[in-house]
Amino acid sequence: MSSTLPTSPRPVVLVVAPNDRLYRGYCLESVAAVYDTVVITPNPVTWEQGLVIDHETTDPYDHDALLAAGERLAARHPIAAVMTWNETLLVPTAELAQHLGVLTDDPKVLHACRDKATSRKLFAQHGVPSAQSIKVASLLESALAAESIGYPVVLKPAGQAGSVGVIRVDLADQLPAAFEFTTAGANLHGGESNSILVEEYLDGPEISVECVTHQGRTTAVAVTRKEIGFEPYFEETGHSVDAVDPLLAEVGPIARAAVAALGVTTGISHVELRLTDTGPRIIEVNQRIGGDLIGRLVQLATGIDLPRAAADLALGIAPDLTPNLQQAAAVRLLYPEVSGTVIARGIDAQVADADWLAQVSWISAVGDQVVLPPEGDVDVARVGLVVVTAADAAQAAARIEEAQDHITVIVHPASKHLGIAAEAQAAS
Structure with a gap:
């Protein structure tokens, strides 16, 4: 944290939890190219260092700590805007913006976006085509809701993001394991609520x-x-x-x-x-x-x-x-065929040097463990990603396949074990 800071005519934008460089680095780079940028991060800044003029380190999920960190930055800079691209921090960021007196939507609006039960209710009220949805609190209520809607149904946490805890259920005998899987997802840190929805499957x-x-x-x-x-x-x-x-x-x-x-x-x-x-x-x-x-x-x-x-x-x-x-652009997230230990990864030189290959990034290193869904989420399931550009969608699709064909990922399989979620998958 700086004690003596240069002055600048550029507006100061506060970004809450810019996250990791791989997926969100381009966001911070874009903002910092135009505005003086300060950040609140849960850990000391690393990759953000050259992009920000100041920072505070605190737990952004701690309401009082977040407001206090914002106040400290506002005491050193004329904060003109507050923003985040972190799904689970949308409501706290709006509350911080209100606290600092800068433009924001009402936190209640952000809550309506975060809570899928509230969203569904508002869609129905305004005639927006959506899915039939019933909030449930038990396995029995889930079974009654599924029978009412008709199989297949989707179980999902009302307040999570990134498909956490979301599962399709085709048959009634799959429901108990699916309900347990969704309940576990609903109770993970960062959720807006721990409610569960049973919804019509949109095919x-x-x-x-x-x-x-x-x-x-x-x-x-x-x-x-x-x-x-x-x-x-x-x-x-x-x-x-x-x-x-x-x-x-x-x-x-x-x-x-x-x-x-x-x-x-x-x-x-x-x-x-x-x-x-x-x-x-x-x-x-x-x-x-x-x-x-x-x-x-x-x-x-x-x-x-x-x-x-x-x-x-x-x-x-x-x-x-x-x-x-x-033009067109595409990204392919690279998953191995099995869970286990990464023992090799790479891309052939003939593709690596192609002018249409915009990015190749490795997420897992040799020796890392990768765990495929449902036991593993995106943080531990992906080995890497590849981005291509093209003249149109058809060429982008062809190039993404060509790139994947020239990528090698070898994983030594882990010992097999079936948890509740895996049993649900096997049953389907």
């Missing part, structure tokens, strides 16, 4: 719409097409963005309606939908930049800088959403 391709809202007016700027794996779980294994995706015209109005139903007036929204036989239907609205480098894909494909836009919005400035690129 069809999954997408997201990346939206920007300024003064209550929402612009849908891009569609992200998704790859989902590890059924009956909902692990995201890849994403692609095409600047001229014709689907945007169809799903953009539905995404905007969902954002409006939740009362959002400012910020970036990552709106997830499924393309069903009855039309596009909302899964959820995440009031922040999408994870898994989705914001980076949007910039590579369209030229629109979502992290910069998020900072502009936090300052009350209308962001520049003019696309200056018209």
Whole structure:
């Protein structure tokens, strides 16, 4: 923490918990390129050091500690905006912004986005196509809800993110193990609530719409097409963005309606939908930049800088959403075939030097343990990721497959054991 700090004419933006460099480094880099940036982090700054002018280290999940850290930074800098791209800290960050007297949506709006039961209720009230959903408190209530909705159903925590605790249940005899799996996910740290929902299963391709809202007016700027794996779980294994995706015209109005139903007036929204036989239907609205480098894909494909836009919005400035690129980009998250110990990894030189290969990053080193879903989450299941650019969606799909074909990942299998979640998967 600095004691003597240089003055600057640039506005000062406070970022709460910028997270890891791999997935969110591009966000902080974008904001810091335009604004003086200070951060509140749970650990001493490392990779953030060259991007920030000051910082405070504290537990951002401790309400009083977060406010006190913000006050200390505000005593040293004229804080003009407060923001985060951390899903589980959306509500505390809005409360901090209120405390420091800078622009923010009401924390209740962020809570409505975070709590899926509240979201579903608001979607229904405003006629936004979504999924039938019933909040439950026991296995018996889950069974009654599933019978009412009709199998297959989805069990999910109402207040978690990143598909934590989410599972499809096809048959009644799978429900007890699935309920235990979802309950465990609902009780993990960082959840907005520990409630459980039983929902109608929306069959069809999954997408997201990346939206920007300024003064209550929402612009849908891009569609992200998704790859989902590890059924009956909902692990995201890849994403692609095409600047001229014709689907945007169809799903953009539905995404905007969902954002409006939740009362959002400012910020970036990552709106997830499924393309069903009855039309596009909302899964959820995440009031922040999408994870898994989705914001980076949007910039590579369209030229629109979502992290910069998020900072502009936090300052009350209308962001520049003019696309200056018209191409495609894709990311593939690299999972091994089995859980175990990584003994080799690499990429062939002929692909590593390709001008269309935008990024290759390794998450697991040789000797690391990787654990696939359901026992492991994204933090321990992925070995790496690869990002490509292309002229259009078809070429991006071909290039992502070509890149994967030239990547080697060898894992020595772990000894097999079946937990409750694994039993649920085997039963399906």
